[in-house]
Amino acid sequence: MKNTLLRVNDAIYMSCIWIAGLAIVVMSLIIPWGIFARYVLGTGAGWPEPVAILLMVIFTFLGAAASYRAAAHMAVNMFTDRLPEHMHRYVELLVQILMGIICLFMTIWGTKLCIATWNQFMSTLPTLRVGITYSPVPIGGAITLLFVIERLFFGDQSQRRVVNYELVEDSKEAV
Numbered sequence: 125m126k127n128t129l130l131r132v133n134d135a136i137y138m139s140c141i142w143i144a145g146l147a148i149v150v151m152s153l154i155i156p157w158g159i160f161a162r163y164v165l166g167t168g169a170g171w172p173e174p175v176a177i178l179l180m181v182i183f184t185f186l187g188a189a190a191s192y193r194a195a196a197h198m199a200v201n202m203f204t205d206r207l208p209e210h211m212h213r214y215v216e217l218l219v220q221i222l223m224g225i226i227c228l229f230m231t232i233w234g235t236k237l238c239i240a241t242w243n244q245f246m247s248t249l250p251t252l253r254v255g256i257t258y259s260p261v262p263i264g265g266a267i268t269l270l271f272v273i274e275r276l277f278f279g280d281q282s283q284r285r286v287v288n289y290e291l292v293e294d295s296k297e298a299v
Contacts, residue, residue, distance in 0.1 A: 182260045234259075
């Protein structure tokens with residue numbers, strides 16, 4: 125069960141990295157096109173800016189979830205480094221609980237925001253619903269919550285040794 129959950133989380137983690145990376149690449153192509161169309165062609169297109177903003181939101185929330193799992197997020201340790209060693213475990217637990225609360229807030233209220241704005245359409249992209257543009261908030265919150273739960277039960281992913289899950293399962297079958 126643990127290996128299956130970690131394998132699923134690894135797949136979600138890699139998906140977050142790839143989606144966030146693709147969002148940056150596409151955004152890096154769209155912005156120059158918008159500038160070229162406006163200043164060289166003389167016809168300013170209305171779609172590059174809102175699409176670039178949507179891609180930045182996707183990059184932000186999915187990239188943050190991946191960064192959290194990899195323990196590459198920004199952390200201020202000035203206070204915790206000055207605590208006695210035996211207190212570090214309790215502070216880490218408190219941080220994970222607070223992160224879980226924030227993720228629940230993002231997931232619940234982000235979903236409510238998506239539902240509330242679902243029937244509105246973007247003025248610059250009339251086929252795109254506003255609720256879809258807000259969807260990275262609850263999705264990123266839910267994914268980060270999944271990673272918080274993983275960290276609570278299985279520890280920090282960045283400190284775990286890399287395991288080939290197929291070899292682990294094959295060895296179980298052999299026993």
